[in-house]
Amino acid sequence: MIATNAIQFALQGDMFHCPIKGEFEYLSDALILIDLNGNIAATYQPFDAEYALARDELKLAGKLTELTKGQYLLPGLVDLHCHAPQWPQAGKGLDLPLYDWLQNYTFPLENRYTDLDFAKEVYGDVTKTLLANGTTSAVYFASIHREPTELLAQTCLDVGQRAFVGKVNMDNAEQCPDYYREASIEKALYETELFVNNVFSLKGNDSGLVSPVITPRFVPSCTPTMLNKLGELVQKYDLHMQTHCSESDWARDYSQTQFGKTDIEIYADAGLLNNKSVLAHSIFLTEKDVEMIKRYNAGIGHCPLSNMFFANAAMQTRELLDHGVQIGLGSDIAGAPSPSIFRAAFDAVSHSRVREEGVDVKLSASDRGTAGSRVSFIEAFWMATTGGAQVLDSKTGVFAKHYHFDAIVLETNKDVGNLRIWPDFDTPKDILEKIICLAQKENIKRVWVQGKQVV
Numbered sequence: 001m002i003a004t005n006a007i008q009f010a011l012q013g014d015m016f017h018c019p020i021k022g023e024f025e026y027l028s029d030a031l032i033l034i035d036l037n038g039n040i041a042a043t044y045q046p047f048d049a050e051y052a053l054a055r056d057e058l059k060l061a062g063k064l065t066e067l068t069k070g071q072y073l074l075p076g077l078v079d080l081h082c083h084a085p086q087w088p089q090a091g092k093g094l095d096l097p098l099y100d101w102l103q104n105y106t107f108p109l110e111n112r113y114t115d116l117d118f119a120k121e122v123y124g125d126v127t128k129t130l131l132a133n134g135t136t137s138a139v140y141f142a143s144i145h146r147e148p149t150e151l152l153a154q155t156c157l158d159v160g161q162r163a164f165v166g167k168v169n170m171d172n173a174e175q176c177p178d179y180y181r182e183a184s185i186e187k188a189l190y191e192t193e194l195f196v197n198n199v200f201s202l203k204g205n206d207s208g209l210v211s212p213v214i215t216p217r218f219v220p221s222c223t224p225t226m227l228n229k230l231g232e233l234v235q236k237y238d239l240h241m242q243t244h245c246s247e248s249d250w251a252r253d254y255s256q257t258q259f260g261k262t263d264i265e266i267y268a269d270a271g272l273l274n275n276k277s278v279l280a281h282s283i284f285l286t287e288k289d290v291e292m293i294k295r296y297n298a299g300i301g302h303c304p305l306s307n308m309f310f311a312n313a314a315m316q317t318r319e320l321l322d323h324g325v326q327i328g329l330g331s332d333i334a335g336a337p338s339p340s341i342f343r344a345a346f347d348a349v350s351h352s353r354v355r356e357e358g359v360d361v362k363l364s365a366s367d368r369g370t371a372g373s374r375v376s377f378i379e380a381f382w383m384a385t386t387g388g389a390q391v392l393d394s395k396t397g398v399f400a401k402h403y404h405f406d407a408i409v410l411e412t413n414k415d416v417g418n419l420r421i422w423p424d425f426d427t428p429k430d431i432l433e434k435i436i437c438l439a440q441k442e443n444i445k446r447v448w449v450q451g452k453q454v455v
Ligand SMILES: [Zn+2]
Pocket: 081, 083, 244, 280, 332, 335
């Protein structure tokens, strides 16, 4: 029996989580105990011997909160790919091709972040918005500037979000505008290493809630020397790494034309890949690429809505899941406009269904799509929680002992949002699928990160 004084608080109620890909567990009227460090000390179900005594003692100690009927505890959501400085651009210019979108909207906006007041306003807003949408872990691209990127890391600490933050690196004069490019490789590397060390030693970051991420924007933005030097930093400090990978025809062709390699081969040769690498998109992968991603135990950030606008093709999500590649979901703000990972989970399903059925009415039904390529709602929710956490090598996403308590309470009773549950005929699976399809910010009543309530 766990001593009551070793418990910070406990929750009793109905819970969902997906410890195993493609499956879900419904814990009815379960008890979850959070220790003084914000980690899960135990999860008991009513049939466990410890359940009744633990509940009674914690209630007596004033440490028990009972969820009401219609409230559900879920793991916090993981956003593997979000451009924080592009938040003011969300929903703009999405009818442009990627190159024009970057040059006309994105680069001028990202360059504004030398204005620290502007950075403070946007970064405060985007981190709080993601938290309110249930995103307890976020992986952020910032801009090329060190100081505002440190401000983003500090903001994540201040609002209590688990975050992985990167100062963007881009130095290729042929692809990056003069006004938004590293002054020199030497300065960029000095600033990047300083950023890494400054984030590790941020005040209040002793538990490592915020991690620095090495962030080459993508192959066209970086010279080979830059990629190699960033790879050395990844190895030196055993860091997370995030980048865009084979996102579109143009990006894939650029790597082949310039280097005769795929993006994965280029990143691997530069020493950038490890078990904490987040490869956003990863649409045009060869069989060899997939094997290499698995060998490095790297992970993919699947951004289905953004893919609809910029990828030129459909994600091979079904095949990657079946191959056991680590895969989670990303909002890709502002390549897609929604800050909700529930929305990304829904889009992952609908995207896969379009792919399965096909689109060309002139073809026969049997020739129109890719049979067997659908992704289930439960698989999508697994990617949104456990899968994303695995990509980051982060102990979240599952309600089990020693995992960090990052969680949200979904309210389905209130007359808010579009989510409605009919207890007479909605099974637990129905309820979870309805949450994935219909949950809005208004339904997210409480959010905890590392045991601390932040919403
Ligand atoms: Zn992106």
